[in-house]
Amino acid sequence: MKSKIDVFLRDRKTNMECFSHDRICPDVIDSDPLAILGITYENDLKIKPGKVVTPTQVQNEPTLIYDADPSSYYTLIMHDPDAPSRENNINGEWQHWLIGNIPGNRVKDGDVLSEYIGAGPPKDTGLHRYVFVVFKQDRKINFELPRLTCHTMKGRAKQKVRDICKKYHLTELVASNYFMAEWDEYVVQLYAKFR
Template sequence: MKSGLNSGNCLRGTIIPVVLNNPDRRHGHTLRGKPPGVARTLEQRLRDETASDPEVTARVNIGFPQLKGSRSEQLKNRLKHLKAQRSNKELEQLARSNKLLIDLDQVQEAYTKTTGQHDLRLLADHYGIYGDLFGSAYFVPRVPLQINYEQENVLSPVYNGNVIKPSEATKAPVVSFDGQLDPISGKQTSNSENYWTLLLTNPDAHYTNGAKECVHWFIGNIPNGHVSEGEVLVNYLPPFPPNGVGYQRMVFILYKQQSRLDLSAYQLATSDYANLEKRLFSTLDFYSQHQTNLTPAGLGFYQTNWDESLTGLYHDVLKLKEPIYEYDFPKPYLADQKFFPLKQPFNLYMDKHRDIKEVNKEYLQRKLAKTHPFDGPEQPLRYPNAHPIKGVPSWLKTEVRKQRLGMGRVQDY
């Protein structure tokens, strides 16, 4: 008796070998383990072995190690500090009378020296910074960065992923760090020639090549932490997130150099300041090329999104038409009209089948009719729900309540 297969005559129950184009997938799903009846190739077996090998899948720490004292010594110092605090009678009296003032600068300094930089590494992982810039590598910042944007006597510091608007970042920030700090021991060094490299890059800004970044600032060979004396290879370009793309990440990376380097290959001409194609950059390629002479030591980042100041930047500086990204919403599905729409507000049901421009015009006229040209709109009721609604049908009472409470679509007009 023939089976229902077209591959030839065979008895029912006979096993027919099937050759799959991709043995790892079946019906669109990835197979877990060895598929039955299909032999594994050598390449697939090697891939499975390396996928479970921790030496292959583990992330690589490319930063400086940290020298820590013994746990007994740390415990001894902690107990000594607690004993000194408890024996301070004046401190205890201030605490009992709720008059003890805590110096927040000292708290921030202690936090930075202890767990602050490790927390910054965790935050950078949360924002996907290491994966987008260094691939499978990461580093723990060892040199704290102080980054501040100054705009008309207003200071906008860069915290761990805070939001800074483009209007606040039109000028290059003031960056400072301890150039004599040893990233490994955390102590001051007597070396008079310490060179650093500072990079500001945006992994979300380049549109022609999504795998690349846009470099906004590049200063190399910074002597002993004096940023103003460094070699400016790429002049500062303010962030320019387009309207509609959401937030973009601006990342500062500080590298410790072994010695003075020749970075003239990254020099951007003054005439190419606004050429975004010339600002194409890859942090991973840059580090891979100079990893024997550079080690990442500091990190700082913030987020930014569109504001009105970018219109002038696009037109006057970048010489580009300002892009605007909008989501193209599909037209809502409207069923055939019914003579008696059950359980639906009558006015909202009718508005679904009207021209949206007519609805907008009606709401605008209704709003302007209650707005005085000099005094402005009418004052809202102090207790909206305390006033009874009379003389209107039940389906209209809901809309009147929403208007009184400032709710609903009427607020869009």
């Protein structure tokens, strides 16, 4: 009979292999994360790396869990590198969520730079990858970025994780996770919110 630690290590290895298999590393990040970011949506929907979900299931902001130093600040980025499709990603990475200066793991207390927008892959574009990364900051940062509401698409296209990291000296990837989704009827409602 396997111990809990054996099962944990097996699951961790399987989870980490997903990042390379689905090309999160190297398409979005340079190396596999050290830890899996805990992501839970409504109805206790827990995200494991590579999980396929519907836009309906992920329309509202999730709860995130990661190990953090309570005296440090962190940046959260959620991007879709497959906009408008994986084969023709001319608008990728498309920014779905960006929060900086998160004290420890208190995401709600961070500076919201881009409000959360759930998965919205265009019809007939297949599965999109939605990648979450959390970086530790070396200090509190004055982010010189426009504040984007959940009602705007403007300013969200072509916002690469690597460019944000370079500009703000984010070098320590703390945790990451991702899901995949393709179009469902909710996407029509999502697009109707944009001005």
